Amino acid sequence: MIIVLKPNHTEAQLEHICEKVEEMGFRYELSRGVQRTLLGVIGEEDELRNAPLKAIAGVESVMSVLKPYKLASREFHEEDSVFELGHGVKIGGGSMILIAGPCAIEGHDVLLEIAQAVKAGGANVLRGGAFKPRTSPYSFQGLGEEGLKILREVGDATEMPVVTEVMDPRQVELVDKYTDILQVGARNMQNFNLLMEVGKTDKPVLLKRGMSATIQDLLMSAEYIIAHGNKNVILCERGIRSFDSSTRNLFDLSMVPNVKGLSHLPIVVDPSHATGRPDLIPSMALAGVAAGADGIHIEVHNCPEKAMSDGPQALLPNQFAEVAKQIRDLAPFFNKELATNPQPVA
Ligand code: PEP
Numbered sequence: 001m002i003i004v005l006k007p008n009h010t011e012a013q014l015e016h017i018c019e020k021v022e023e024m025g026f027r028y029e030l031s032r033g034v035q036r037t038l039l040g041v042i043g044e045e046d047e048l049r050n051a052p053l054k055a056i057a058g059v060e061s062v063m064s065v066l067k068p069y070k071l072a073s074r075e076f077h078e079e080d081s082v083f084e085l086g087h088g089v090k091i092g093g094g095s096m097i098l099i100a101g102p103c104a105i106e107g108h109d110v111l112l113e114i115a116q117a118v119k120a121g122g123a124n125v126l127r128g129g130a131f132k133p134r135t136s137p138y139s140f141q142g143l144g145e146e147g148l149k150i151l152r153e154v155g156d157a158t159e160m161p162v163v164t165e166v167m168d169p170r171q172v173e174l175v176d177k178y179t180d181i182l183q184v185g186a187r188n189m190q191n192f193n194l195l196m197e198v199g200k201t202d203k204p205v206l207l208k209r210g211m212s213a214t215i216q217d218l219l220m221s222a223e224y225i226i227a228h229g230n231k232n233v234i235l236c237e238r239g240i241r242s243f244d245s246s247t248r249n250l251f252d253l254s255m256v257p258n259v260k261g262l263s264h265l266p267i268v269v270d271p272s273h274a275t276g277r278p279d280l281i282p283s284m285a286l287a288g289v290a291a292g293a294d295g296i297h298i299e300v301h302n303c304p305e306k307a308m309s310d311g312p313q314a315l316l317p318n319q320f321a322e323v324a325k326q327i328r329d330l331a332p333f334f335n336k337e338l339a340t341n342p343q344p345v346a
Pocket residue numbers: 103129133184185186187208238273
Protein backbone atom coordinates (compact mmCIF):
# COMPACT_ATOMS: atom_id res chain seq x y z
CA MET A 1 0.00 0.00 0.00
CA ILE A 2 1.25 3.47 -0.82
CA ILE A 3 0.22 6.58 1.05
CA VAL A 4 0.56 9.70 -1.09
CA LEU A 5 0.90 12.79 1.06
CA LYS A 6 -0.63 16.12 0.10
CA PRO A 7 1.94 18.27 -1.75
CA ASN A 8 1.94 20.96 0.95
CA HIS A 9 1.98 18.63 3.96
CA THR A 10 3.84 19.70 7.08
CA GLU A 11 6.59 17.77 8.90
CA ALA A 12 4.22 17.46 11.87
CA GLN A 13 1.60 15.81 9.63
CA LEU A 14 4.21 13.40 8.30
CA GLU A 15 5.30 12.44 11.82
CA HIS A 16 1.67 11.96 12.79
CA ILE A 17 1.04 9.70 9.78
CA CYS A 18 4.11 7.58 10.65
CA GLU A 19 2.94 7.20 14.27
CA LYS A 20 -0.58 6.21 13.19
CA VAL A 21 0.74 3.64 10.72
CA GLU A 22 2.86 2.06 13.47
CA GLU A 23 -0.05 2.15 15.90
CA MET A 24 -2.08 0.16 13.36
CA GLY A 25 0.67 -2.47 13.49
CA PHE A 26 2.31 -1.79 10.11
CA ARG A 27 5.89 -0.99 9.06
CA TYR A 28 6.63 1.77 6.61
CA GLU A 29 9.27 3.04 4.17
CA LEU A 30 9.57 6.75 3.63
CA SER A 31 10.36 8.07 0.17
CA ARG A 32 10.88 11.80 -0.23
CA GLY A 33 10.75 12.75 -3.89
CA VAL A 34 11.36 16.28 -5.12
CA GLN A 35 7.65 16.71 -5.72
CA ARG A 36 5.91 14.23 -3.45
CA THR A 37 6.46 12.38 -0.21
CA LEU A 38 5.29 8.80 -0.12
CA LEU A 39 4.99 6.15 2.54
CA GLY A 40 5.18 2.53 1.45
CA VAL A 41 3.15 0.70 4.09
CA ILE A 42 3.99 -2.95 4.64
CA GLY A 43 1.70 -5.41 6.40
CA GLU A 44 -0.89 -8.13 5.96
CA GLU A 45 -2.98 -7.63 2.78
CA ASP A 46 -6.48 -7.78 4.27
CA GLU A 47 -5.57 -5.68 7.27
CA LEU A 48 -4.02 -3.04 5.03
CA ARG A 49 -7.10 -2.94 2.83
CA ASN A 50 -9.36 -2.34 5.82
CA ALA A 51 -7.12 0.14 7.62
CA PRO A 52 -8.44 3.74 7.66
CA LEU A 53 -5.21 5.16 6.23
CA LYS A 54 -6.99 7.67 4.04
CA ALA A 55 -8.61 9.33 7.02
CA ILE A 56 -5.30 10.50 8.49
CA ALA A 57 -4.68 14.24 8.16
CA GLY A 58 -2.21 15.10 5.39
CA VAL A 59 -2.96 11.98 3.35
CA GLU A 60 -4.04 12.66 -0.21
CA SER A 61 -4.63 9.09 -1.38
CA VAL A 62 -3.89 5.46 -0.62
CA MET A 63 -2.95 2.85 -3.23
CA SER A 64 -2.44 -0.84 -3.12
CA VAL A 65 0.78 -1.89 -4.88
CA LEU A 66 2.37 -5.25 -4.24
CA LYS A 67 5.18 -5.04 -6.77
CA PRO A 68 8.65 -3.75 -5.84
CA TYR A 69 8.25 -0.87 -8.29
CA LYS A 70 5.46 1.38 -7.06
CA LEU A 71 5.50 4.72 -8.85
CA ALA A 72 6.25 3.10 -12.21
CA SER A 73 3.43 0.61 -11.76
CA ARG A 74 0.09 0.61 -13.51
CA GLU A 75 -1.53 0.37 -10.07
CA PHE A 76 -0.03 3.69 -9.10
CA HIS A 77 -1.15 5.39 -12.31
CA GLU A 78 -3.96 3.67 -14.23
CA GLU A 79 -3.90 5.84 -17.33
CA ASP A 80 -1.04 5.79 -19.85
CA SER A 81 1.38 8.60 -19.08
CA VAL A 82 1.63 11.33 -21.70
CA PHE A 83 4.65 13.65 -21.89
CA GLU A 84 5.39 16.80 -23.85
CA LEU A 85 8.80 16.62 -25.50
CA GLY A 86 9.09 20.06 -27.12
CA HIS A 87 8.09 21.60 -30.47
CA GLY A 88 4.54 20.34 -29.85
CA VAL A 89 5.57 16.67 -29.91
CA LYS A 90 3.85 14.36 -27.44
CA ILE A 91 4.36 10.72 -26.51
CA GLY A 92 1.83 8.39 -24.93
CA GLY A 93 -1.93 8.05 -24.85
CA GLY A 94 -2.20 7.47 -28.61
CA SER A 95 0.54 9.89 -29.69
CA MET A 96 3.50 8.16 -31.31
CA ILE A 97 6.99 9.51 -31.83
CA LEU A 98 9.54 8.62 -34.47
CA ILE A 99 13.10 9.28 -33.34
CA ALA A 100 15.75 9.36 -36.08
CA GLY A 101 19.26 10.56 -36.66
CA PRO A 102 22.85 9.39 -36.68
CA CYS A 103 24.43 7.36 -33.91
CA ALA A 104 26.97 10.11 -33.25
CA ILE A 105 27.04 13.83 -33.97
CA GLU A 106 29.95 14.24 -36.38
CA GLY A 107 29.69 17.89 -37.38
CA HIS A 108 27.18 20.67 -38.09
CA ASP A 109 26.71 20.22 -41.82
CA VAL A 110 26.37 16.46 -41.80
CA LEU A 111 23.88 16.55 -38.91
CA LEU A 112 21.84 19.28 -40.58
CA GLU A 113 21.68 17.30 -43.81
CA ILE A 114 20.55 14.14 -41.99
CA ALA A 115 18.09 16.08 -39.81
CA GLN A 116 16.45 17.75 -42.82
CA ALA A 117 16.19 14.39 -44.54
CA VAL A 118 14.62 12.56 -41.57
CA LYS A 119 12.26 15.44 -40.90
CA ALA A 120 11.19 15.35 -44.55
CA GLY A 121 10.80 11.60 -44.25
CA GLY A 122 8.52 11.85 -41.21
CA ALA A 123 10.64 11.88 -38.04
CA ASN A 124 9.50 14.14 -35.22
CA VAL A 125 12.43 13.74 -32.78
CA LEU A 126 16.12 14.12 -33.70
CA ARG A 127 18.77 11.94 -32.09
CA GLY A 128 22.56 12.10 -32.01
CA GLY A 129 25.22 11.15 -29.48
CA ALA A 130 27.80 13.64 -28.19
CA PHE A 131 29.09 11.32 -25.45
CA LYS A 132 29.39 7.83 -26.91
CA PRO A 133 29.71 4.67 -24.79
CA ARG A 134 32.18 2.82 -27.05
CA THR A 135 33.36 -0.72 -26.35
CA SER A 136 36.88 0.26 -27.41
CA PRO A 137 38.70 3.21 -25.84
CA TYR A 138 40.29 3.78 -29.26
CA SER A 139 36.94 4.33 -31.03
CA PHE A 140 35.43 7.80 -31.60
CA GLN A 141 34.09 8.95 -28.23
CA GLY A 142 31.88 11.80 -29.46
CA LEU A 143 32.30 15.58 -29.81
CA GLY A 144 31.26 16.36 -26.24
CA GLU A 145 29.93 19.87 -25.61
CA GLU A 146 30.66 20.96 -29.17
CA GLY A 147 28.37 18.14 -30.33
CA LEU A 148 25.65 19.20 -27.90
CA LYS A 149 25.73 22.75 -29.30
CA ILE A 150 25.43 21.42 -32.85
CA LEU A 151 22.52 19.17 -31.86
CA ARG A 152 20.67 22.08 -30.22
CA GLU A 153 21.21 24.32 -33.23
CA VAL A 154 20.11 21.69 -35.74
CA GLY A 155 17.12 20.64 -33.62
CA ASP A 156 15.95 24.25 -33.48
CA ALA A 157 16.59 24.83 -37.18
CA THR A 158 14.53 21.76 -38.12
CA GLU A 159 11.96 22.29 -35.34
CA MET A 160 12.40 18.93 -33.67
CA PRO A 161 13.01 18.12 -30.01
CA VAL A 162 16.39 16.43 -29.54
CA VAL A 163 17.58 13.42 -27.56
CA THR A 164 21.17 12.65 -26.61
CA GLU A 165 22.92 10.31 -24.22
CA VAL A 166 24.30 11.27 -20.83
CA MET A 167 26.82 8.74 -19.51
CA ASP A 168 27.93 10.14 -16.19
CA PRO A 169 26.21 11.89 -13.26
CA ARG A 170 28.78 14.71 -13.60
CA GLN A 171 27.60 15.39 -17.17
CA VAL A 172 23.91 15.74 -16.35
CA GLU A 173 23.94 19.50 -15.78
CA LEU A 174 25.80 20.11 -19.04
CA VAL A 175 23.70 17.78 -21.21
CA ASP A 176 20.49 19.09 -19.60
CA LYS A 177 21.43 22.61 -20.81
CA TYR A 178 21.26 21.57 -24.47
CA THR A 179 18.82 18.72 -24.87
CA ASP A 180 15.07 18.17 -24.66
CA ILE A 181 15.30 14.49 -23.73
CA LEU A 182 18.09 12.82 -21.73
CA GLN A 183 19.05 9.34 -22.89
CA VAL A 184 20.35 6.77 -20.41
CA GLY A 185 22.00 4.07 -22.50
CA ALA A 186 21.76 0.32 -22.11
CA ARG A 187 25.19 0.14 -20.48
CA ASN A 188 24.11 2.62 -17.82
CA MET A 189 20.63 1.32 -17.06
CA GLN A 190 21.76 0.34 -13.59
CA ASN A 191 24.12 3.25 -12.98
CA PHE A 192 22.08 4.25 -9.96
CA ASN A 193 23.98 7.49 -9.35
CA LEU A 194 23.16 8.55 -12.91
CA LEU A 195 19.51 7.54 -12.48
CA MET A 196 19.25 9.63 -9.32
CA GLU A 197 20.86 12.62 -11.04
CA VAL A 198 18.57 12.55 -14.10
CA GLY A 199 15.74 12.04 -11.62
CA LYS A 200 16.48 15.49 -10.22
CA THR A 201 15.94 17.16 -13.60
CA ASP A 202 12.58 17.83 -15.19
CA LYS A 203 13.57 16.57 -18.65
CA PRO A 204 11.99 13.42 -20.11
CA VAL A 205 14.40 10.49 -19.83
CA LEU A 206 14.72 7.81 -22.52
CA LEU A 207 15.76 4.83 -20.41
CA LYS A 208 17.20 2.03 -22.54
CA ARG A 209 16.93 -1.53 -21.33
CA GLY A 210 20.24 -3.04 -20.27
CA MET A 211 21.45 -5.87 -22.48
CA SER A 212 20.89 -8.43 -19.76
CA ALA A 213 18.24 -6.65 -17.75
CA THR A 214 14.97 -8.31 -16.80
CA ILE A 215 11.68 -6.46 -17.12
CA GLN A 216 11.70 -5.97 -13.38
CA ASP A 217 15.26 -4.57 -13.48
CA LEU A 218 14.14 -2.05 -16.10
CA LEU A 219 11.10 -0.98 -14.11
CA MET A 220 13.17 -0.69 -10.92
CA SER A 221 15.55 1.64 -12.78
CA ALA A 222 12.57 3.71 -13.92
CA GLU A 223 11.44 3.71 -10.28
CA TYR A 224 14.78 5.27 -9.26
CA ILE A 225 14.24 8.18 -11.64
CA ILE A 226 10.63 8.73 -10.62
CA ALA A 227 11.39 8.37 -6.92
CA HIS A 228 13.86 11.24 -7.28
CA GLY A 229 11.19 13.52 -8.62
CA ASN A 230 11.14 13.04 -12.40
CA LYS A 231 8.09 11.14 -13.56
CA ASN A 232 8.80 11.65 -17.28
CA VAL A 233 10.39 8.30 -18.00
CA ILE A 234 10.19 6.70 -21.45
CA LEU A 235 11.21 3.04 -21.55
CA CYS A 236 13.16 1.72 -24.53
CA GLU A 237 13.56 -1.84 -25.76
CA ARG A 238 16.82 -2.09 -27.72
CA GLY A 239 17.43 -5.81 -27.69
CA ILE A 240 18.98 -8.15 -25.18
CA ARG A 241 22.01 -10.42 -25.46
CA SER A 242 21.42 -13.93 -26.78
CA PHE A 243 23.45 -16.89 -27.98
CA ASP A 244 22.76 -16.14 -31.63
CA SER A 245 25.25 -14.01 -33.54
CA SER A 246 23.27 -13.44 -36.74
CA THR A 247 21.73 -10.32 -35.22
CA ARG A 248 23.37 -7.78 -32.90
CA ASN A 249 20.89 -8.53 -30.11
CA LEU A 250 17.60 -10.35 -29.61
CA PHE A 251 14.66 -7.99 -30.12
CA ASP A 252 12.31 -8.75 -27.22
CA LEU A 253 9.05 -7.53 -28.73
CA SER A 254 6.80 -9.25 -26.21
CA MET A 255 8.30 -6.86 -23.69
CA VAL A 256 6.00 -4.15 -25.09
CA PRO A 257 2.57 -5.64 -24.27
CA ASN A 258 4.10 -7.26 -21.19
CA VAL A 259 5.31 -3.95 -19.75
CA LYS A 260 2.14 -2.14 -20.87
CA GLY A 261 0.26 -4.35 -18.43
CA LEU A 262 2.68 -3.57 -15.63
CA SER A 263 3.43 0.11 -16.10
CA HIS A 264 1.88 3.37 -17.27
CA LEU A 265 5.14 4.57 -18.85
CA PRO A 266 5.43 5.05 -22.63
CA ILE A 267 7.62 2.60 -24.55
CA VAL A 268 9.88 3.19 -27.53
CA VAL A 269 11.40 0.34 -29.51
CA ASP A 270 14.78 0.56 -31.19
CA PRO A 271 15.09 -2.01 -33.99
CA SER A 272 18.44 -0.46 -35.05
CA HIS A 273 20.39 -1.52 -31.96
CA ALA A 274 18.18 -4.59 -31.47
CA THR A 275 18.99 -6.15 -34.83
CA GLY A 276 22.04 -4.22 -36.06
CA ARG A 277 20.84 -4.99 -39.60
CA PRO A 278 19.29 -2.51 -42.05
CA ASP A 279 17.49 -5.37 -43.85
CA LEU A 280 15.60 -6.28 -40.65
CA ILE A 281 14.90 -2.79 -39.28
CA PRO A 282 11.80 -1.92 -41.38
CA SER A 283 9.85 -5.10 -40.60
CA MET A 284 10.84 -4.97 -36.92
CA ALA A 285 9.83 -1.30 -36.70
CA LEU A 286 6.37 -2.23 -37.99
CA ALA A 287 6.22 -5.16 -35.60
CA GLY A 288 6.96 -2.66 -32.83
CA VAL A 289 3.91 -0.63 -33.83
CA ALA A 290 1.76 -3.77 -33.83
CA ALA A 291 3.11 -4.70 -30.40
CA GLY A 292 1.81 -1.39 -29.04
CA ALA A 293 4.93 0.76 -28.88
CA ASP A 294 4.51 4.52 -28.42
CA GLY A 295 7.60 5.30 -30.43
CA ILE A 296 10.15 3.92 -32.87
CA HIS A 297 13.84 4.77 -32.80
CA ILE A 298 15.89 4.37 -35.99
CA GLU A 299 19.48 5.35 -36.75
CA VAL A 300 19.89 7.11 -40.09
CA HIS A 301 23.01 8.32 -41.88
CA ASN A 302 23.41 9.89 -45.32
CA CYS A 303 26.65 8.00 -45.86
CA PRO A 304 26.70 4.91 -43.59
CA GLU A 305 30.12 3.74 -44.74
CA LYS A 306 31.64 7.00 -43.49
CA ALA A 307 29.72 7.07 -40.19
CA MET A 308 31.92 7.35 -37.11
CA SER A 309 29.69 5.01 -35.09
CA ASP A 310 27.16 2.27 -35.91
CA GLY A 311 27.41 2.84 -39.68
CA PRO A 312 26.58 -0.78 -40.59
CA GLN A 313 23.11 -0.54 -39.02
CA ALA A 314 22.17 2.92 -40.34
CA LEU A 315 19.33 3.32 -42.83
CA LEU A 316 19.74 5.71 -45.73
CA PRO A 317 17.30 8.65 -45.70
CA ASN A 318 15.19 7.20 -48.53
CA GLN A 319 14.97 3.81 -46.76
CA PHE A 320 13.94 5.66 -43.61
CA ALA A 321 11.26 7.67 -45.42
CA GLU A 322 9.76 4.45 -46.77
CA VAL A 323 9.47 2.77 -43.38
CA ALA A 324 8.30 6.05 -41.78
CA LYS A 325 5.37 6.12 -44.19
CA GLN A 326 4.50 2.52 -43.36
CA ILE A 327 4.68 3.27 -39.64
CA ARG A 328 2.40 6.27 -40.07
CA ASP A 329 -0.09 4.26 -42.13
CA LEU A 330 -0.08 1.33 -39.70
CA ALA A 331 -0.39 3.31 -36.46
CA PRO A 332 -4.16 4.04 -36.68
CA PHE A 333 -4.89 0.28 -36.75
CA PHE A 334 -3.49 0.21 -33.24
CA ASN A 335 -5.23 3.39 -32.05
CA LYS A 336 -2.12 5.49 -32.43
CA GLU A 337 -1.20 8.53 -34.45
CA LEU A 338 2.23 9.55 -35.68
CA ALA A 339 1.86 13.29 -36.04
CA THR A 340 4.59 14.36 -38.42
CA ASN A 341 4.90 16.59 -41.39
CA PRO A 342 6.56 14.50 -44.08
CA GLN A 343 7.63 16.04 -47.36
CA PRO A 344 8.34 14.20 -50.57
CA VAL A 345 12.02 13.21 -50.63
CA ALA A 346 13.86 14.03 -53.84
C1 PEP B 1 22.75 4.58 -28.97
O1 PEP B 1 21.57 4.93 -28.87
O2 PEP B 1 23.52 5.01 -29.87
C2 PEP B 1 23.26 3.56 -28.05
C3 PEP B 1 24.55 3.50 -27.72
O3 PEP B 1 22.30 2.72 -27.64
P1 PEP B 1 22.32 1.53 -26.55
O4 PEP B 1 22.61 2.18 -25.23
O5 PEP B 1 20.94 0.96 -26.67
O6 PEP B 1 23.40 0.57 -26.98
